Amino acid sequence: MTTILFLLGRRLLTAIPILLTVSVLLFVALRLLPVDPAAMSMPPNATTEDIEAKRREMGLDKPLPAQYAIWLRGAVHGDFGKSIQLRRDASQLVATSLPATVQLALCAMLIAGTLGIGGGLLLFHLRGGPAETIGDLGTTVLLSVPEFLWALLFILLFGVLVPMLPFIGQLGPQFSVASVTGFLLLDTLLAGQPDAFISALAHLVLPAAALGFAFSPAIMRVLRSSLLDVYHEDYIRQVRLRGIGEWRILVVHALPNAALPTLTLMGVQFGFLFGGTLLVEIIYSFPGLGNLMVDAVRNADLPIIQTVGLTYCIVVLLIGMVVDALVLILNPRLRTP
Amino acid sequence: MTIAASRRGFLALTAATLATPAIVRAADADVVTVAWPSDVPGWDPNQRFTPDAQSLFKAVFDQPLEQDTSLKLIPHLITQWELSPDGMTMPVELRDDVQFHNGDKMTAEDFKFTFFDRIRSTPGLDIANSWRKVQDIEIQSPTKAVMHFSSPAPTAPVWLAFLGSYVVPKGYVEQVGAPAFAQKPVGTGPYRLVEWEVNGRIVLERNDKYWGPKPAIRRATVQIIKDPSARVAAVQSGQVDIAINLPVREAVRLQSEPRLAAELDPITRIILLQVRNDLGFEDANVRIAAHHAIDKGALSRAFYNNAAVPLSQLATPGTPGYMADFTIKYDPELARQLLAKSGFGPEKPAKIGFATTNGQFPSDYDIARAIAQMWRRVGIEADLQVIEYPKYFELNRGHKLPEATLYSFDNATGDPEIFVGYMLNPKLPFSPWQDMVLGQKVIDLFNVADANKRFAGWQAIDREAMEIGAKIPLVQSVQTVVRQKNLAMTKYANGWVLAQTMRWT
Numbered sequence A: 001m002t003t004i005l006f007l008l009g010r011r012l013l014t015a016i017p018i019l020l021t022v023s024v025l026l027f028v029a030l031r032l033l034p035v036d037p038a039a040m041s042m043p044p045n046a047t048t049e050d051i052e053a054k055r056r057e058m059g060l061d062k063p064l065p066a067q068y069a070i071w072l073r074g075a076v077h078g079d080f081g082k083s084i085q086l087r088r089d090a091s092q093l094v095a096t097s098l099p100a101t102v103q104l105a106l107c108a109m110l111i112a113g114t115l116g117i118g119g120g121l122l123l124f125h126l127r128g129g130p131a132e133t134i135g136d137l138g139t140t141v142l143l144s145v146p147e148f149l150w151a152l153l154f155i156l157l158f159g160v161l162v163p164m165l166p167f168i169g170q171l172g173p174q175f176s177v178a179s180v181t182g183f184l185l186l187d188t189l190l191a192g193q194p195d196a197f198i199s200a201l202a203h204l205v206l207p208a209a210a211l212g213f214a215f216s217p218a219i220m221r222v223l224r225s226s227l228l229d230v231y232h233e234d235y236i237r238q239v240r241l242r243g244i245g246e247w248r249i250l251v252v253h254a255l256p257n258a259a260l261p262t263l264t265l266m267g268v269q270f271g272f273l274f275g276g277t278l279l280v281e282i283i284y285s286f287p288g289l290g291n292l293m294v295d296a297v298r299n300a301d302l303p304i305i306q307t308v309g310l311t312y313c314i315v316v317l318l319i320g321m322v323v324d325a326l327v328l329i330l331n332p333r334l335r336t337p
Numbered sequence B: 001m002t003i004a005a006s007r008r009g010f011l012a013l014t015a016a017t018l019a020t021p022a023i024v025r026a027a028d029a030d031v032v033t034v035a036w037p038s039d040v041p042g043w044d045p046n047q048r049f050t051p052d053a054q055s056l057f058k059a060v061f062d063q064p065l066e067q068d069t070s071l072k073l074i075p076h077l078i079t080q081w082e083l084s085p086d087g088m089t090m091p092v093e094l095r096d097d098v099q100f101h102n103g104d105k106m107t108a109e110d111f112k113f114t115f116f117d118r119i120r121s122t123p124g125l126d127i128a129n130s131w132r133k134v135q136d137i138e139i140q141s142p143t144k145a146v147m148h149f150s151s152p153a154p155t156a157p158v159w160l161a162f163l164g165s166y167v168v169p170k171g172y173v174e175q176v177g178a179p180a181f182a183q184k185p186v187g188t189g190p191y192r193l194v195e196w197e198v199n200g201r202i203v204l205e206r207n208d209k210y211w212g213p214k215p216a217i218r219r220a221t222v223q224i225i226k227d228p229s230a231r232v233a234a235v236q237s238g239q240v241d242i243a244i245n246l247p248v249r250e251a252v253r254l255q256s257e258p259r260l261a262a263e264l265d266p267i268t269r270i271i272l273l274q275v276r277n278d279l280g281f282e283d284a285n286v287r288i289a290a291h292h293a294i295d296k297g298a299l300s301r302a303f304y305n306n307a308a309v310p311l312s313q314l315a316t317p318g319t320p321g322y323m324a325d326f327t328i329k330y331d332p333e334l335a336r337q338l339l340a341k342s343g344f345g346p347e348k349p350a351k352i353g354f355a356t357t358n359g360q361f362p363s364d365y366d367i368a369r370a371i372a373q374m375w376r377r378v379g380i381e382a383d384l385q386v387i388e389y390p391k392y393f394e395l396n397r398g399h400k401l402p403e404a405t406l407y408s409f410d411n412a413t414g415d416p417e418i419f420v421g422y423m424l425n426p427k428l429p430f431s432p433w434q435d436m437v438l439g440q441k442v443i444d445l446f447n448v449a450d451a452n453k454r455f456a457g458w459q460a461i462d463r464e465a466m467e468i469g470a471k472i473p474l475v476q477s478v479q480t481v482v483r484q485k486n487l488a489m490t491k492y493a494n495g496w497v498l499a500q501t502m503r504w505t
Helices: A002-032 A048-057 A064-076 A090-125 A131-144 A147-161 A184-190 A194-230 A234-241 A246-283 A289-298 A302-330 B002-016 B051-060 B108-121 B170-176 B178-183 B228-237 B248-254 B284-292 B296-304 B332-341 B364-378 B391-397 B416-424 B436-445 B451-467
Strands: B031-036 B065-067 B073-075 B078-081 B089-094 B134-141 B144-149 B191-197 B201-206 B219-224 B242-244 B260-275 B350-356 B380-386 B404-410 B471-484
Touching (some): A002 A064, A090 A184, A090 A194, A131 A194, A147 A194, A184 A194, A246 A289, A246 B228, B031 B228, B051 B191, B051 B201, B108 B134, B108 B144, B108 B170, B170 B178, B228 B471, B248 B260, B248 B471, B284 B332, B284 B350, B284 B380, B296 B364, B332 B364, B350 B364, B364 B380, B404 B416, B416 B436, B416 B451
Parallel strands (some): B031 B219
Antiparallel strands (some): B078 B089, B089 B144, B242 B471
């Protein structure tokens, strides 16, 4: 346990320069864009003098390093600037939108993991037979459909053609739930509103499935390949010679070892999946970070873009740490500092 | 953006093949769910000028004056008003029976706070730009006040019913501060805001103590659905009761749905080409030829199902500045002759830059491409470039817009000063036309208070602007509304969609 904590601590320390580097890259890239944040934060009929005053107020008249230093000082104190479009604290807007995206991404990962592991096991089971080609073809088809297309397909199939599930927002219009944690599923339970919980869950199914379907085929393929590799190991041959059944060999002996690369992949995938929420949130009118980001890009709302970009980076780093911890727990050989 | 186009196409194609869908949610007698394309920028109605948010603000707040369905000014919080002949003062009388949602009574103090005190004490309010001329508001009693202006303000009554002019509660705003007010607003409007999920939904509950006619709908949920295809699917599946700003071809398709009513209504919004008076457009022959070369009827047929009225002036039919007898005809031969006079033709085209947005309003990019093709036929070669709408003002301020820019100008009041004056005043940020010969006439007319002289003056300027090619109006914009057939609502000439006018039949 101490070793795991030590390794995680080291990972945490390396996250600081990564975050700083990303923040510098984001800051410089956004400042190089041909937009004037001062002009854009003022009404159309503001005078040139008004805009110049705003530019001074925002520190945009200073050299770029000085501007970054001002931004960094604010960021360290939790002040990421004000949204140009909404004129509200960027950190507050991001904090309000983040839980919806995290909840969506976790549910999507659950679906992707379930489909991916189930599909991977099925593909492995079909190996060598005529069905293997069909399985390969199936995963290729799944791989080639992007998440936004799944999103539209599901709306058409389960929202319009056979209207089974809601596809607008994250709660039915008849419900109101007080926000406590920001995570709606949790808040509905805390509020003792089981009907609202079911409604929130139903609203999550299609967007989470759209993301999950898009990210599951890679998991299927990696798991199958890992299992094929593991099955060539000597220890599998030995347990088979001991007369242990195939099912037990697969679940007890092969899967834990084959799971490591799959788990690592899922960690990496989660970062992509988090980014994939952008279009899916717009299509499903989901009030998350992706929705906020699309608006910010459209309106060149630099403080929001910068804050959301950093948030993505932090989430990816955190997920990386969680996956590292899981891998360390599952594989004792990696625990050497 | 390619993705968006293909998604829409895909959805339209597939949805068109579907059988009549079942309704997911049966209509409730006193609730309604509305699909809206954009969120409010915050709930401080004085802070940002966002035309699309006005219908939402009007649910929670009241304006001093109101417009009827044909845009005529009518009493609202103000029962009587009279602008002095010189346009320098305007006594107003307020209702005595209006309460804010928190129980505070609305008085002239709130009126003064909104239109005078707040503008000076709170930086960054857009409303400050429309009420710069207010020198003082003299309170004579809790229901009587006099607005004093620093220069003639002929459109002051109109502005009391326009963008951002909503009375806010002095006591509450001072108590909680502007940022908290923008999160949890208190207005006098027919609905109270009970929930706001940024980019998600807005839940409104009827204000049972409303001073005016009580809304028939008790609870209105506004779902923010930015994707047009998703709005189509939502109203088609019955997950929302009404959706606005759908793609025209989808609205036309939904007209055949037996339980839906789909409408394409021309509104007080003009789609036009903003024009520079220099660079490749310095020559008036080229500008005027560019106008004659555009077949606006074809644009209306191709992109608006023929519902958009072709325009040759900066006014929409039915508004005071509209000249029924004035038109700039589509005449490609005349365009060729004008270009030939300046030494241009299909073999040696006049070269200009042409900017457009993509997705700011329906079919904007496609309209620009069609215009570029029409121009090519007569001898104008346009270099088409896409800009983001928020960049327009910045580019214009820096004189970096190209010769022509496709633009959409909204004027819910229909007043000609806000159409012609705002679009041609070189001191305002909207127009890239910087010629002071026409510009000075425009600036001078801003100070004329007499209504008849004003309207005649704006018509004359509009005519002159068209004749020298200072603007190229294209069509009157169309708003699409698709609703459940048994959901009735009042239709306004400026496109407002108000929950307080909705009712189930």
